[in-house]
Amino acid sequence: MTKRVPISFEFFPPKTDIGAEKLITVHQDLQQLQPEFFSITYGAGGSTRERTLAAIKEFNGKGTPVAPHLSCIGDDKARIAELLDLYVAQGINKIVALRGDLPSGQVGLGELPYAQDLVRFIREHSGDHFHIEVAAYPEMHPQAETFDQDIQRFTEKVNAGANSAITQFFFNPDAYFYFLDRLQKQGITIPVAPGIMPITNASNLIRFADGTGAEIPRWIRKQLQAYGDDSRSIRAFGHEVILKLCERLIDGGAPSLHFYTMNTTEPTRQLVVDLGLN
Numbered sequence: 551m552t553k554r555v556p557i558s559f560e561f562f563p564p565k566t567d568i569g570a571e572k573l574i575t576v577h578q579d580l581q582q583l584q585p586e587f588f589s590i591t592y593g594a595g596g597s598t599r600e601r602t603l604a605a606i607k608e609f610n611g612k613g614t615p616v617a618p619h620l621s622c623i624g625d626d627k628a629r630i631a632e633l634l635d636l637y638v639a640q641g642i643n644k645i646v647a648l649r650g651d652l653p654s655g656q657v658g659l660g661e662l663p664y665a666q667d668l669v670r671f672i673r674e675h676s677g678d679h680f681h682i683e684v685a686a687y688p689e690m691h692p693q694a695e696t697f698d699q700d701i702q703r704f705t706e707k708v709n710a711g712a713n714s715a716i717t718q719f720f721f722n723p724d725a726y727f728y729f730l731d732r733l734q735k736q737g738i739t740i741p742v743a744p745g746i747m748p749i750t751n752a753s754n755l756i757r758f759a760d761g762t763g764a765e766i767p768r769w770i771r772k773q774l775q776a777y778g779d780d781s782r783s784i785r786a787f788g789h790e791v792i793l794k795l796c797e798r799l800i801d802g803g804a805p806s807l808h809f810y811t812m813n814t815t816e817p818t819r820q821l822v823v824d825l826g827l828n
Contacts, residue, residue, distance in 0.1 A: 561577070563598045573608075576811070588614055615644060618646070622648075623660055625661075637680075647672060673710065686715040687729075688718070688722075689720055701736060718745055721791070723799055742805070747764075748789075748810075749774075785817065793825065
């Protein structure tokens with residue numbers, strides 16, 4: 551029997567009124583699974599700022615805490631300070647602090663070019679009010695030159711004041727455990743939650759992976775290719791793959807699981823139920 555660990559879910563701010571209405575239902579459904587928090591993403595250079603704030607307003611104070619994402623690249627300290635003050639006033643005490651991607655056409659990295667700069671600024675501006683989550687990359691950040699450099703960048707975020715981390719999604723549990731081992735050797739012991747991406751659509755999964763540097767093992771790619779347009783078989787296969795991945799991670803000591811829901815209830819709900827985490 552899989553031991554119980556905390557869970558959390560990620561949403562992205564909807565672009566349409568229909569999407570916003572749907573997300574309200576998804577939020578209600580997933581809240582029944584008793585997650586620790588819902589994180590809400592924030593586009594490059596604050597490109598989804600207003601939609602992010604609208605989603606936070608909708609879900610904050612309705613049971614499960616919300617954790618806004620906050621990216622810094624291409625942004626300025628005054629604007630970030632304004633958001634931090636707003637979140638404090640709203641009673642929010644968890645932030646997911648990220649570097650983010652430079653918006654298309656923008657030149658220059660801004661006043662806070664890296665995630666460790668953002669973490670340090672949050673601590674300088676808001677003290678210990680926020681629990682700060684940062685990103686981790688078990689298969690190495692796509693822009694890192696070496697694994698050692700990536701570990702050093704993560705260490706800098708922790709030293710700047712990060713409390714815990716959420717990983718990029720991955721399908722190789724050995725990469726996650728090796729990453730944790732490297733952190734321990736650096737004296738880094740903050741909790742690192744695996745980021746879990748359900749498999750429901752082959753083309754979408756490949757696009758996400760190619761965009762983030764996440765590796766899809768050859769055997770998964772080949773099986774998805776063999777199913778072609780058979781969406782039911784893809785979902786059944788994907789459920790089994792991710793279920794086994796989660797079991798392996800939990801059995802190996804993962805402190806929690808963070809699910810990238812893609813603003814849908816299924817298959818995240820079924821995974822949580824089958825793992826006995828509801």
